[in-house]
Amino acid sequence: MPFTLPPLPYADDALAPHISAQTLHFHHGKHHKAYVDKANELITGTPLAQLSAVEVIRRARADGNDKLFNNAAQAWNHEFLWQSMMPGGGGAPSGALKAAIDTDLGGMEKFAENFKTAAVGQFGSGWAWLVRDGGALKIVTTHDADTPIAHTRQTPLLTLDVWEHAYYLDWQNARPDYVGAFLGELVNWDFASANFADETRLAA
Template identity: 45%
Template sequence: MAAPFELPALPYDDTYLAPVIGQQTVQLHHGKHHATYFAKLNPLVEGTDMADMSLEEVVRVSFGKADLKGVFNNAGQAWNHIFYWNQFAGGASGVSGKLKEMAERDFGSVDGMMDAIVNTGAGVFGSGWSWLALSDGKLVTQGVPGGENPLAHGATPLCGIDVWEHAYYLDYQNRRPDHIKDVLEKLVNWSWVGERLEEAL
């Protein structure tokens, strides 16, 4: 994917994630918020070297540069949300294989990994993301502000939970930890996460 970057269609219909993520939330989140990041990003990269880069490359090269803050904010959020929607495709599945083995090694148990993702997300002040990532051969959680992600920090994203209020407020109000827990248990396709881990090792 190179500029002009386009909003991908959801890999399922807008009722697929209900009741954890309701239809109205999906419509607003994907059709309004996610679409806006693309609409703002394209004029910022037009006519620059970044217009020939992939979205992932734009995220990497723009992070931490004051003059490219607008580019990063929108590229990061555009990329994050593509990842976010895709991790739910195929339906919820259990943690198994290498992912289970590493969760037990790095977090003590699969439940320990889930708790870490929930606690990391609950601890993000304001808007941001709770990520499970592979960093230096270990599974870690990363709580980041705004549109940051593990790519910006030299790690591999494996699972990402959006903790901006637009992601959960219609369905969970201020109960962010409950939302994260339900997304992890009822929506994430952990087989897909495991495949990403295997590819990165």
């Protein structure tokens, strides 16, 4: 099956106090697992079971299969989310990604300001992303399960989940503080830089 629930790339309590072990237990072990299980259930016994996760997501979108798209995309988005964070993260990237942020997004301070504005301003459930779109970096948001990999010009570099279940146990309604903690303490710039250097790694 193309969808799996890999273990978190760190211990449940590794992102505390910014994201608690309790949040990760429910978010990864319950929410993410439910999306994986449902996506696989929906494609069992069909030709889609032989495709990659990205191919399933794009096929479901093209076919207007909202139930499959929502579960498959959420399974993929969450796996990408866990890698977008790390203990002792934050700060700034170096090398080519930093140069691109300076050129395309006005530098790190401006990037952080605009990413936070986008994430906090996303109405209802959704995601905030740093993507490469047609050769340039952009900050985009997606609603509910939508994902940049369904938009073939966009290559995601990092993401933040702004569904309430991602932060409410720890931050209640203080979404700005949650986003600030992500940018200042958790964002995994090594992961984003690897995606920037080799966007083909997300093609399958």
